[in-house]
Amino acid sequence: MRIRNAVLVALAIGAVMYFGLELQFPREALHISVKAEALTCIGGEMDTAHPGECKSGFPITNSLVTTVIVDLLLVLTILFGVRKAKMVPRGFQNFVELVVGAFHDFAVGVDKKNVAKFFPFAATAFFLIMLSNLLGLLPGAGSIGMCQVKAKAAGAGAEVSAEPSRYADWPLTCEAGELLVPYLRAPSADLNMTLALGLISVVLIQYFGLKSLGLGYLTRFFNFREGPMFTVIGFIELISEFIRIISFAFRLFGNIFAGEVVLVVLAHLFPYMLPLPFYGFEVFVALMQAVIFSVLTLVFMSMATQAHGGHDDAEHGAAAH
């Protein structure tokens, strides 16, 4: 009962503050960027017409900054965890062994025979994706940044930005006509990162398949010996390998980016208490997407290394190819 009263009081105070501010100032325009914005350009200059883009040079985007932070966190964790490795672990080493061991047990459940081959990539992908998803949910990740001048050419947009913002004289806000480019952005909310992960995963799946089955692995794509139906099935298998890249990339990108958009829109509609359950759900989604990516990689790898039927001889694959 006491918690319910506290929630109701917070909602009432929030509603009063919200509608008071709403009457006083016009609503701020919502800004969502699908792609990662450039913070600075190495060996080039920023595009003044479009904020967050480089006219020339190598763009340092906000998701690249976050990726480097995630990499440093992972490398430092492992370095400090196994620096003075003992047989009986204590302290921080205990924690690292617990986390890695839990995922290793999970991977053994998927494929017991080849787990030593598959585990390094799957575990790296799991921890990288989980940390990068969670870092994007860190308070301040999408709201602290630098101000870049907004494009004047965008007719309707210029009129909206000319109005004074509700928070115009608060600290950490941009002037009217300027756009906030956050310093940190979840790496998984950038399609480049997820596409790279999907490509690495699918290429590794083909590598393990070719390594364990030899050229006979190719018979599942090019099968002309057993009639036209298997030829068509092989063709569909070949296309589905390419669809895997797209589905890996867009599943991760779509889930994390959609989560960020939901949080931004809800905080825009009513900033008090309403985004809280969705924030909890996004933490769950962040963990779930990391699990799904690594489990699917493990399952596809284990499927690629298993010969199907009894017709996987090497010269057949070479002849068919």
Added chain:
Amino acid sequence: MTDEGLRFVAMALAIGLGAIGPGAGIGVVFSGALQAMGRNPEAEGMLRTYMFLGFALAEVPFILSLVFGLLIGFSII
């Protein structure tokens, strides 16, 4: 209706209609896996693997419609 507005309607329709089938399919996958786990708890590890595989296969049409919806919406095709 302007050309740009028509594009946004097309994007919304592509993504929204493409989400119907995979939504039902993912529900069927997980309900079947949960029933099987309830009946035979020893097979849970193997079932979990195939559950995620079925989930991934059921989600492919939605991913495709999402990709095509974004391609239409950002006027790439």
